[in-house]
Amino acid sequence: MARFLFRRLLQLLFTLIGISILSWIIITQAPGSPIALTMDPKVSPKIIEQMEKNYDLDKPIYQQYFLWLKKLFTGKLYSFKDGRPVLEKIAERIWNTLLLNLVATLIIFSLAIPLGVFSARRPYSFLDNLGTFGAYLGLSIPGFWLAYLVILATVKLFGYPVLGLRSFVIEGLSTPEIVLDRIWHLLLPASIMAIHGIAGLSRYTRSSMLEVVRQDYIRTAKSKGLSEEVVYYKHALRNALLPIITLFGFLIPGLIGGSIIMESVFAWPGIGRLAYQAVLARDYPVVMTILTISAVLTLIGNFIADLLYGVADPRIRYQ
Amino acid sequence: MRHPLLEVRSLTTHFFTEDGIVRAVEDVSFEIYPGEILCLVGESGCGKSVTGLSILKLIPIPPGQIVRGEILFNGRDLLKLSEKEMEGVRGNEISMIFQEPMTSLNPVFTIGDQIMEAIQLHQKLNKRDARKKAIEMLDRVKIPSPEKRIDSYPHQLSGGMRQRAMIAMALSCQPKLLIADEPTTALDVTIQAEVLRLLREIQREMEMSVMLITHDLGVVSEVGDRVAVMYAGRIVEYGPIEDIFHEMRHPYTRGLLESIPQLEVKKTRLNAIPGQVPNPLNLPEGCKFHPRCPLRIEDCRREEPPLFEVKEGHYSRCLRWKECR
Numbered sequence: 001m002a003r004f005l006f007r008r009l010l011q012l013l014f015t016l017i018g019i020s021i022l023s024w025i026i027i028t029q030a031p032g033s034p035i036a037l038t039m040d041p042k043v044s045p046k047i048i049e050q051m052e053k054n055y056d057l058d059k060p061i062y063q064q065y066f067l068w069l070k071k072l073f074t075g076k077l078y079s080f081k082d083g084r085p086v087l088e089k090i091a092e093r094i095w096n097t098l099l100l101n102l103v104a105t106l107i108i109f110s111l112a113i114p115l116g117v118f119s120a121r122r123p124y125s126f127l128d129n130l131g132t133f134g135a136y137l138g139l140s141i142p143g144f145w146l147a148y149l150v151i152l153a154t155v156k157l158f159g160y161p162v163l164g165l166r167s168f169v170i171e172g173l174s175t176p177e178i179v180l181d182r183i184w185h186l187l188l189p190a191s192i193m194a195i196h197g198i199a200g201l202s203r204y205t206r207s208s209m210l211e212v213v214r215q216d217y218i219r220t221a222k223s224k225g226l227s228e229e230v231v232y233y234k235h236a237l238r239n240a241l242l243p244i245i246t247l248f249g250f251l252i253p254g255l256i257g258g259s260i261i262m263e264s265v266f267a268w269p270g271i272g273r274l275a276y277q278a279v280l281a282r283d284y285p286v287v288m289t290i291l292t293i294s295a296v297l298t299l300i301g302n303f304i305a306d307l308l309y310g311v312a313d314p315r316i317r318y319q
Numbered sequence: 320m321r322h323p324l325l326e327v328r329s330l331t332t333h334f335f336t337e338d339g340i341v342r343a344v345e346d347v348s349f350e351i352y353p354g355e356i357l358c359l360v361g362e363s364g365c366g367k368s369v370t371g372l373s374i375l376k377l378i379p380i381p382p383g384q385i386v387r388g389e390i391l392f393n394g395r396d397l398l399k400l401s402e403k404e405m406e407g408v409r410g411n412e413i414s415m416i417f418q419e420p421m422t423s424l425n426p427v428f429t430i431g432d433q434i435m436e437a438i439q440l441h442q443k444l445n446k447r448d449a450r451k452k453a454i455e456m457l458d459r460v461k462i463p464s465p466e467k468r469i470d471s472y473p474h475q476l477s478g479g480m481r482q483r484a485m486i487a488m489a490l491s492c493q494p495k496l497l498i499a500d501e502p503t504t505a506l507d508v509t510i511q512a513e514v515l516r517l518l519r520e521i522q523r524e525m526e527m528s529v530m531l532i533t534h535d536l537g538v539v540s541e542v543g544d545r546v547a548v549m550y551a552g553r554i555v556e557y558g559p560i561e562d563i564f565h566e567m568r569h570p571y572t573r574g575l576l577e578s579i580p581q582l583e584v585k586k587t588r589l590n591a592i593p594g595q596v597p598n599p600l601n602l603p604e605g606c607k608f609h610p611r612c613p614l615r616i617e618d619c620r621r622e623e624p625p626l627f628e629v630k631e632g633h634y635s636r637c638l639r640w641k642e643c644r
């Protein structure tokens with residue numbers, strides 16, 4: 001087991017380095033330059049040269065990469081845009097993003113699995129077909145469009161603000177009211193972020209369940225006299241959930257992508273919105289660092305999924 | 320006169336598929352007496368498994384449906400029982416074991432868990448006593464060091480051990496009837512014989528009845544008391560084992576017997592029955608066997624023959640049973 005862990009971690013490290021190099025190439029080769037975007041065209045070439053020097057933009061691209069890496073680890077990496085340390089900028093926002101994504105993930109799993117199991121118990125019934133229809137709808141509706149619609153509707157209907165972490169005016173509110181306000185502001189973007197995941201995962205659970213109930217061991221379980229419920233929720237579900245564990249790892253990149261859009265729409269002060277603004281400003285240090293953090297999160301997610309899989313499936317033993 | 324433990328009367332099970340109605344079991348009747356082994360034999364697809372599954376009402380519905388018939392177990396018609404009442408019969412009074420020991424056990428639970436489940440359910444034992452009982456059962460089916468093996472997962476056991484675990488599970492509540500659906504087909508030949516001997520031994524000890532489904536007449540001759548030969552969903556010959564082996568009265572049974580490779584007699588050619596098993600969606604008119612039958616006459620095409628009583632307890636579904644020997 002220890003050897004397996006060591007090997008896996010080493011693998012993750014190499015993957016991570018590969019990802020960061022690729023990202024670096026793509027980002028720096030994309031059209032547009034950080035200086036042209038921030039500076040007035042009338043500024044003298046001398047100052048521009050000076051700035052390029054400051055930003056290491058005069059150096060070859062591979063050197064730029066290593067300089068970025070070095071600065072990242074020595075804490076000397078500064079944003080092009082406002083000169084603040086990148087890690088500081090990220091640190092003050094990352095918890096908001098993690099909270100949003102955690103809630104979205106919880107919503108996805110706690111709704112999608114029961115929905116999938118429910119559908120699989122009555123395949124091709126009216127309710128199952130309704131579920132299929134809903135899932136296609138959920139997968140095909142653009143998130144940002146739905147988000148704007150929901151924002152409009154809630155503000156019109158309830159006249160209550162939905163943007164940001166919390167309402168602006170909270171003076172005079174009691175503590176429970178403040179907590180409720182925070183939850184309200186969190187739930188809306190998280191739910192919309194979760195829609196794609198719910199749609200996909202519930203269908204996946206359904207087909208996994210339908211596959212499992214055809215297996216011989218389900219017939220064996222019935223032949224013992226176990227009730228339909230025990231057969232279904234103990235013998236079948238446990239097996240049907242195995243492939244879903246691996247999906248957990250794949251969920252994270254989708255959520256991070258969703259974060260960028262939803263945080264921008266909902267004015268949520270997280271790193272998704274920061275990334276969006278940084279990309280527009282060609283703020284390479286910020287973009288790169290956020291990308292790297294996302295990659296780390298994704299890889300950790302996959303790693304956890306692997307470990308969970310090993311715990312859940314006795315046939316898998318890591319060596 | 321002895322009373323039968325199980326009486327199957329005119330059982331008819333169909334599958335309503337997109338391609339049409341599969342008449343898997345058609346008007347099948349037989350009985351099983353206490354303490355005997357009844358063998359159900361026939362080629363692949365003739366409806367043996369569906370007959371076995373119908374008794375426990377384990378047919379997938381839809382597409383399957385038991386269209387007609389009665390299944391009297393100790394005089395009680397199982398087909399009239401509710402699903403809840405059937406749960407009390409399954410694994411308790413009637414158990415079933417299946418062909419594939421590889422896929423018939425749940426891969427994510429230990430064999431101990433899977434055996435204890437039935438014991439706890441039907442015998443209302445607590446966990447500790449159920450575990451003791453499960454170890455006892457594993458010991459009884461001759462699994463070495465059962466107190467260790469009980470915590471093994473199915474994939475950690477060999478095929479033969481898995482089938483023993485299946486048998487332990489099926490017998491853990493002392494059922495009166497065991498339906499064994501090709502219990503040894505998937506095993507190595509040497510292990511087949513061992514498992515078969517074990518089944519026979521336990522069957523005698525527990526005075527249990529067994530319905531043994533097989534396509535291996537060698538197995539039948541070793542353990543069977545009576546035989547029902549099936550063809551295309553029907554019973555074509557039915558009787559005590561000596562009669563079937565030595566005085567068969569149906570050309571299909573004869574064909575089956577002649578197709579056994581007999582090592583001692585040094586037969587060089589394997590006498591397979593010519594022709595093919597009919598398509599279950601499109602069965603021939605009249606006797607279902609007539610297209611392949613060496614004895615067929617014009618009348619065979621016209622009407623399905625009834626079961627003729629050849630002598631007491633021996634039946635044949637052949638118009639020319641007198642000429643067939």
Ligand SMILES: Nc1ncnc2c1ncn2[C@@H]1O[C@H](COP(=O)(O)OP(=O)(O)OP(=O)(O)O)[C@@H](O)[C@H]1O
Pocket residue numbers: 334336341343361362363364365366367368369370379382383534599
């Ligand atoms: N779930 C099902 N849906 C449709 N047809 C089925 C189903 N189960 C069985 N059948 C059909 O019923 C017929 C009898 O099948 P059955 O499994 O009883 O054969 P068998 O005699 O046990 O054969 P084998 O020796 O291969 O096990 C076959 O034609 C089969 O295709």
Ligand SMILES: [Mg+2]
Pocket residue numbers: 367368369500
């Ligand atoms: Mg079969």
